[in-house]
Each structure stands twice: as structure tokens, then as C-alpha cells.
Amino acid sequence: MFEIKKKNSTVKIYLKETCSIMEIEEFYNEITKIAKNKKIKKIEIIPSKECNIDTSYFQILISLKNSGFNIVFPKGKKNLEEIETLYGIKI
Numbered sequence: 001m002f003e004i005k006k007k008n009s010t011v012k013i014y015l016k017e018t019c020s021i022m023e024i025e026e027f028y029n030e031i032t033k034i035a036k037n038k039k040i041k042k043i044e045i046i047p048s049k050e051c052n053i054d055t056s057y058f059q060i061l062i063s064l065k066n067s068g069f070n071i072v073f074p075k076g077k078k079n080l081e082e083i084e085t086l087y088g089i090k091i
Contacts (some may be wrong), residue, residue, distance in 0.1 A: 002027060004034070009041035017050050019057040028060055035069040043071045051079050058083050065091050 001023060003014040011034050019027075034040055045061065047053065053061075065071050073080060073091055084090050 002030075004030070006040075009039060010044065011040055011042070012044045012046060015045065015047040015051045015053070017048070017052065019047070019051055019053045021054060021056040024056055024060055027057075028064075031064060031069075031071075035064075035067075035071070041070060043069060045071060045073055047077050047080050049079070053079060053083050055087075058087065062089060062091055 001016045001018075003016065005012045005014070013031065013034075031043065035043060061073075065073075080091075
């Protein structure tokens with residue numbers, strides 16, 4: 001699952017333990033609703049150290065990044081870097 005924190009025009013979404021196909025619809029609906037808000041200028045998606053990201057969730061993250069929304073991912077997150085390396089795609 002995930003937790004959302006808003007500060008001014010930035011929204012931070014903290015990904016929890018499991019990021020799998022079972023949570024994709026809720027995550028996608030929530031993040032697109034946030035991204036369409038004109039007052040939001042930046043969305044940061046931050047995976048926890050324990051976060052396991054499956055292929056379908058990773059595809060959604062890529063899709064959201066490529067959709068034109070201002071979505072950023074922090075550098076130095078090992079679990080995110082591992083799946084990026086596995087698929088040869090940087091997000």
C-alpha cells in the first residue's frame with residue numbers, strides 16, 4: 001500500500017511493503033487524481049526499504065512517469081535500482 005503526504009505544491013507518496021498487481025488500480029486512480037490537480041507541481045514517489053515492487057507495479061510507475069506528470073523518484077533507493085537494472089529501464 002501507500003501513504004500520501006502533501007506539503008504546499010508537492011505531494012510525497014510513500015510506498016509500503018508490497019507493491020503488487022493487487023494494489024495497482026487503487027494506486028493508479030489516486031495518483032492520477034492528484035496529478036490532475038492544477039495546484040500540485042511535483043509528485044515524489046518514495047519506496048520504503050522493505051518495499052517489494054513487482055513487474056506490473058513497475059510498469060505503472062514507468063507509464064505515469066512517461067505520461068507528462070511531474071513525477072520524480074529519489075536516487076539511491078536500492079529496491080528501485082534493482083528492478084531498474086533487471087529491466088534495463090531508468091525511471
